[in-house]
Amino acid sequence: MSGTWDGLLLIDKSSGPTSHDIVQRVRRLTGERRVGHTGTLDPLATGLLPVMLGRATRLARFLPQSPKHYEGQLQLGLTTATDDVTGEELARCTGPLPAPPEVVEAATRLQGQYPQVPPAVSARKVGGKRMYRLARQGIQVEAPPRQVDVSRFEVAPTDDDPAVYDFRAEVSSGTYVRALIRDLGEALGCGGVMVTLRRTAIAGLRPSPLLRFGSDHFPDCDDLVSQLSPLGSMPLEPPRLLLSGPDAVQRFVTGVAQPATAALEDGFCAVLDSEEHLLGVGELTAGVIRPKVVLADRSG
Numbered sequence: 292m293s294g295t296w297d298g299l300l301l302i303d304k305s306s307g308p309t310s311h312d313i314v315q316r317v318r319r320l321t322g323e324r325r326v327g328h329t330g331t332l333d334p335l336a337t338g339l340l341p342v343m344l345g346r347a348t349r350l351a352r353f354l355p356q357s358p359k360h361y362e363g364q365l366q367l368g369l370t371t372a373t374d375d376v377t378g379e380e381l382a383r384c385t386g387p388l389p390a391p392p393e394v395v396e397a398a399t400r401l402q403g404q405y406p407q408v409p410p411a412v413s414a415r416k417v418g419g420k421r422m423y424r425l426a427r428q429g430i431q432v433e434a435p436p437r438q439v440d441v442s443r444f445e446v447a448p449t450d451d452d453p454a455v456y457d458f459r460a461e462v463s464s465g466t467y468v469r470a471l472i473r474d475l476g477e478a479l480g481c482g483g484v485m486v487t488l489r490r491t492a493i494a495g496l497r498p499s500p501l502l503r504f505g506s507d508h509f510p511d512c513d514d515l516v517s518q519l520s521p522l523g524s525m526p527l528e529p530p531r532l533l534l535s536g537p538d539a540v541q542r543f544v545t546g547v548a549q550p551a552t553a554a555l556e557d558g559f560c561a562v563l564d565s566e567e568h569l570l571g572v573g574e575l576t577a578g579v580i581r582p583k584v585v586l587a588d589r590s591g
Contacts, residue, residue: 296323297345299354299520303498304332304340305505306487313504317342320512329354330464330493335375338490339498346522346586353527353559353572353584355494356464358442363488365446365472367394367454370482374410374469384481391448394456397478398446401471406436410470439466446475455486496526522569522586529559529572532580540564543573548581559583 302313310331318326327348329341338361343351367388371378389397411433443461460468469485476483491497499518502510520526532553534540542549543562555575562570562580572584 295345296321296519297522298343298347299525300342300344300502300515300518301496301499301520302328302340302342303500303503304337305503305508306335306337307506308504309334310340313340314342316504316509317344317515320509320515327351329356330359330490332490333375333488335377335485336488336490338488339493339496340490340504341493341496344519347525349584349586350522350525350527350572353529353561355496355526355528358461358463358494359466359490360492361458361460361462361468361488361490363458363468364449364486365456365458365475365483366452366486367456367476367479367483368481369454369484370473370476371484372411374467374473375485378484382482386481388454388481389479391456394448394475394479395446398444398458398475400478401444401475402441404438404440407439407466407470407474408436409434409467410473437465439463441466441471444471444475494526523563523567525569527561527572529561530555532560532562532573532575533567534562534564534570536565540570543570543580543582544585546582546585548579551575551578551580 300317304313310328314326314328318324321344323344325345325348327343329351332338332340341354366376368384369380370382371380440463441460443459446456446458449455449457460471462468468488472483472485501514502518532551532555534543535552539549557576558574559572560575560580562573564570569586571582571586573580574583
């Protein structure tokens with residue numbers, strides 16, 4: 292592919308590499324230095340990782356952030372330092388585990404909004420430092436809880452192990468699924484950890500089967516070309532606003548506020564020209580559109 296890479300890739304991350312590893316690999320494949328991702332996935336986790344290239348990196352905050360859909364397995368009767376099965380064991384339940392109906396009911400009670408304390412190894416910052424870096428230094432900290440919204444948390448027993456359950460979750464941005472499982476274990480009085488986790492979707496975005504990145508499997512450059520959503524096709528959350536005429540376009544790309552010709556609610560909007568090339572993102576207030584992100588090159 293010649294020219295600049297501008298757009299969105301919906302990566303299917305395998306277990307093993309970090310989200311940063313995926314970004315570095317995309318940089319090497321494309322030669323594009325401006326590459327970033329949203330919605331970090333831990334090395335253990337798999338599934339959807341949105342990756343932006345070129346000018347699309349400036350639009351990351353306008354992509355859909357929630358709800359996020361997950362599936363995986365959890366294990367009851369165990370507590371670890373990382374809230375997943377790979378972490379240092381802190382406690383193990385020696386008594387009988389709760390019966391499946393009790394587990395299902397406890398998961399149901401966690402649906403809705405509640406203040407969630409992030410895992411000790413999360414990327415949340417405390418005192419300007421990432422919690423996982425403090426944990427590696429042996430420094431114990433606890434971040435203040437954050438209000439999260441769990442619209443779905445369903446569990447089902449498996450046939451292989453009475454301690455292991457399949458689960459499906461639909462949560463707001465900022466929710467830690469491993470912490471949700473930890474809280475389920477605490478509610479049941481036996482502890483609980485995440486065993487596997489796969490992100491299946493963010494809002495309507497789903498991973499591309501052609502873009503599976505793993506420790507020993509990577510797509511080639513042709514796969515990236517075929518799956519790249521260009522700027523004008525990116526599924527941005529703000530509503531679209533079309534500018535009519537070269538004068539209106541020129542005012543926007545030079546940073547000049549102007550009256551909006553469409554009746555939209557106040558807030559951000561994706562601004563396009565009459566040929567539906569994405570010009571950037573503006574903020575609409577009282578019928579006036581003000582440029583907030585301007586993409587210098589108008590090719591969409």
